Amino acid sequence: MSHATTMDHEHDHDHKPKGFVKRWLMTTNHKDIGTLYLIFALAMFILGGALAMIIRLELFQPGLQFVNPDFFNQLTTMHALIMVFGAVMPAFVGFANWMIPIMIGAPDMALPRMNNWSFWILPFAFTMLISTFFMESGAPAAGWTLYPPLVLQGGDNIAFAVFAIHMLGISSIMGAINVIATIMNMRAPNMGYLKMPLFVWTWLITAFLLIAVMPVFAGAVTMLLTDAYFGTTFFNAAGGGDPVLFQHVFWFFGHPEVYIMILPSFGIISEIIPTFARKPLFGYVSMVYASAAIAFLSFIVWAHHMFSVGMPLGGELYFMYATMLISIPTGVKVFNWVSTMWKGAMTFETPMLWALAFVILFTIGGFSGLMMALAPVDFQYHDTYFIVAHFHYVLVTGAVFAIIAGVYYWIPKWTGNMYSERLGKIHFWWSAISVNVLFFPQHFLGLAGMPRRIPDYSTQFAEFNMMSSIGGFAFGLAQVFFIYIVYRTIKGKGTTKATDRVWEGAKGLEWFIPSPAPHHTFQDGEPVKDEHLAHVSNH
Amino acid sequence: MSSSEISNKSQDQYYVPHLAKWPIVGSIGMTIAAVGAATFMNSETAKVPVMMYLGFAVIIFMVFGWFAEVIKESERKMYNTQVDASFRMGMVWFIFSEVMFFATFFGALFYYRNLSVPWLGGEGTGLSTNTELWAGYEGVWPTNGPGNVGGEFKLIDPYHLPLINTVLLLASSVTLTIAHHAVVANARKKAIIWLAATVVLGAVFLFFQVDEYKEAYQHLNLTLESGIYGSTFFMLTGFHGMHVTLGAIMLAVITIRMMKGHFKPDSHFGFEAVAWYWHFVDVVWLGLFIFVYII
Known part of the structure; x- marks a missing residue:
């Protein structure tokens, strides 16, 4: 029997590999891979944010000031692709890597080598995607939805974008498989499914969504590729094809995709609110069922993105009603969060502030979504700034706020240092105010008819655009400040050491291990003590 | 110690x-x-x-x-058995992702055949599209569209090569199952023989598939560029063919590993994973045979 085997297990506890290549490039450790994901996501968040700053700069005043229309479209397209696939999704996978094994008492992720590969595809795929900016054709400019026939006019960038998306898909699928295998196979002996933290539950459901829809997206862009280079006519009516099919296939992927970005947010918020309300999560089981219901509904509502594209009346009606159904499980969640806080002994540390802002602002985004679910009025909103306002409320004040809340909540556990509460609160109020200045006026712009993805606009829209841009610059700057806070915390500058429990009201396995979490946390087969858990159902 | x-x-x-x-x-x-x-x-x-x-x-x-x-x-x-379970889950969900990949192209095929091509021909709300843009276009499958993209083409006779190929793949699933039972019964030689037979059946399938493509390109004028029929036909059968190739290579590797003495009656996940994959490819073919070739 080889001794290499035992080396891997014996003197484990804080045994980190030495040297950059071994520690990071060849790592199989879920915490290191989680860190890689989070740092990558932060870098992409800044890059995507920088593109957004140029967009808001151009829109500061009517008229063409800084960029030409084609480059403007490249900016909106790449801003979205980078934020969705580079920032938000990897950030959640980073959380999953760091927290899921700890939360369920597992020694590591189920398939550690594949875990490494899932991450190390991303930097390469994004290098490829971003390199299109420097090509003669420029970057893709048809919007992140990549609708043909416009996207097929992209020239050289099509193949690069398609292959980059294939690689991102491979990475996501492998990541999702790992999450499923970890949760289903690696739970500590008495960690039943209904004892799992809600974050683990929402990620389990998200992973199924990913496996189901990433291949569909891969198929859709493959059809774009063959239409562009190999003479197929999937999206060309002259050959019997139909460009609308792309929209159906894209949104069959795209609608579950938006829940892929929001379900883990629900999970994070469902961890934070009970901690600072010092009460168990209200309606734990209903939260699980609501998440599953949202995931199921996400597969049968896709064409609400296409009301104005031309659909039989029956289709319009079906997709309208099905979409409205989603507000029921989502409402269950919002009311459960509110009920959790009801009569709780609440304190308002930074993570809680972000979580509260999430509940309120995400709900606003949900309401504007409900408005657009109405097929007849959607004809007015479609492709205006109203939709831009809507999805930024759900993705920025929704997903991104949840990510930031989660970072503040768990960074003491990750680094062993408390962040500065004073700076965190400044960051919160700065962001919460500026983000509303940034996105709220866009509702009015949209209702007044300002189209999205246009670098110039009629002078009647000038005031609200200027307001929005000022909010945008302020919000962008606030996130640079966030990086400073994170940096200080990692370096332990002007901070205090974190206790193991960190938060007075915290429950769950992660709060009963040292801070920072040791390189290897749990041995295989250690049973979980129920008194450490936040949710212990009698099932 | x-x-x-x-x-x-x-x-x-x-x-x-x-x-x-x-x-x-x-x-x-x-x-x-x-x-x-x-x-x-x-x-x-x-x-x-x-x-x-x-x-x-x-x-x-x-x-x-x-x-x-x-x-x-x-x-x-x-x-240990827990690691084995992780591998199993990984393979199952990987195959599910492949199912969704093929489902995309099958879904596209159904959409064209049942909805968008008839609309182009003037059905439903497509009447004005048809009369204004594509007057005289019938919208009947198989079609290369109102633009007659790629020129007139003929179809592959489903009851010739495709039928033989169906029999070959179904037979290969049987031979593979016999091999699997042999592995469980610890009859290594038998398992190797039946595995080899499976590889051969897969290879013959691929040979015929290449033959069919040649026939389509050289005699039937059915190409990837033959409008929507050619696009869906070659996309579906092409991706399937790639998967069969991959599956056959995997089976060959498993055969070699059997010869080297790998796998035990109670521990042969590698074998099972490849078998699952092969059965999946087989089922996709049945879908192709019915929806692409016959109907």
Whole structure:
């Protein structure tokens, strides 16, 4: 029997590999891979944010000031692709890597080598995607939805974008498989499914969504590729094809995709609110069922993105009603969060502030979504700034706020240092105010008819655009400040050491291990003590 | 501590490997292949996608290295039943992702046949589209569209080569199952023979498939560019053919491993994973045979 085997297990506890290549490039450790994901996501968040700053700069005043229309479209397209696939999704996978094994008492992720590969595809795929900016054709400019026939006019960038998306898909699928295998196979002996933290539950459901829809997206862009280079006519009516099919296939992927970005947010918020309300999560089981219901509904509502594209009346009606159904499980969640806080002994540390802002602002985004679910009025909103306002409320004040809340909540556990509460609160109020200045006026712009993805606009829209841009610059700057806070915390500058429990009201396995979490946390087969858990159902 | 104690201990524990060197090789290979393919597609002059092949070579190198490591660990009994379960789940959900990939193209096919082509022909709300843009177009499947893209073409007779191929693949599923039973019964020789038969059946299938493509291109004028019929036909059968090729290679590897004495009646996940994959490819073919060739 080889001794290499035992080396891997014996003197484990804080045994980190030495040297950059071994520690990071060849790592199989879920915490290191989680860190890689989070740092990558932060870098992409800044890059995507920088593109957004140029967009808001151009829109500061009517008229063409800084960029030409084609480059403007490249900016909106790449801003979205980078934020969705580079920032938000990897950030959640980073959380999953760091927290899921700890939360369920597992020694590591189920398939550690594949875990490494899932991450190390991303930097390469994004290098490829971003390199299109420097090509003669420029970057893709048809919007992140990549609708043909416009996207097929992209020239050289099509193949690069398609292959980059294939690689991102491979990475996501492998990541999702790992999450499923970890949760289903690696739970500590008495960690039943209904004892799992809600974050683990929402990620389990998200992973199924990913496996189901990433291949569909891969198929859709493959059809774009063959239409562009190999003479197929999937999206060309002259050959019997139909460009609308792309929209159906894209949104069959795209609608579950938006829940892929929001379900883990629900999970994070469902961890934070009970901690600072010092009460168990209200309606734990209903939260699980609501998440599953949202995931199921996400597969049968896709064409609400296409009301104005031309659909039989029956289709319009079906997709309208099905979409409205989603507000029921989502409402269950919002009311459960509110009920959790009801009569709780609440304190308002930074993570809680972000979580509260999430509940309120995400709900606003949900309401504007409900408005657009109405097929007849959607004809007015479609492709205006109203939709831009809507999805930024759900993705920025929704997903991104949840990510930031989660970072503040768990960074003491990750680094062993408390962040500065004073700076965190400044960051919160700065962001919460500026983000509303940034996105709220866009509702009015949209209702007044300002189209999205246009670098110039009629002078009647000038005031609200200027307001929005000022909010945008302020919000962008606030996130640079966030990086400073994170940096200080990692370096332990002007901070205090974190206790193991960190938060007075915290429950769950992660709060009963040292801070920072040791390189290897749990041995295989250690049973979980129920008194450490936040949710212990009698099932 | 005696060495037997050590091995028992490692068996009890979930094996967490350290220092994975292959993933980064895989990422580099994948990137070289993707950049090579994209550059080649965009090039007016390049005849051979050299860089793409180089990337594939790196990927193949990675697959060999990675699997060799896993097989070595498996043969040294470093994996307990819990590790085995992780592998099983991984393979099951990977196959599910493949199902969704094929479902995309089947869904597209149904959409064209039942909705958009009839609309182009003036059905439903498509009346004005038809009269204004494509007057006289009938919208009947098979079609290469109102533009007659790629020119007139003929169809492949489903009851000739495709029927033979259906029989071949179904037979290969049977032979594979016999081999599986032989593995469980610890009849190694029998298992090898039936596995080899499965590989041969797969290879003959591929041979006929190539033959059919030649026939389509040379005599029927049915090409990838024959409008929507050609697009869906070659996309579906082409991706299926790629999967059969991959599956046949995997089966060949499993056969060689059987010859080398790998796999035990109670531990042969590698065999099972490939078998699942092969059955999946078989089921996809049945879908193709019915919805692409016959109907």
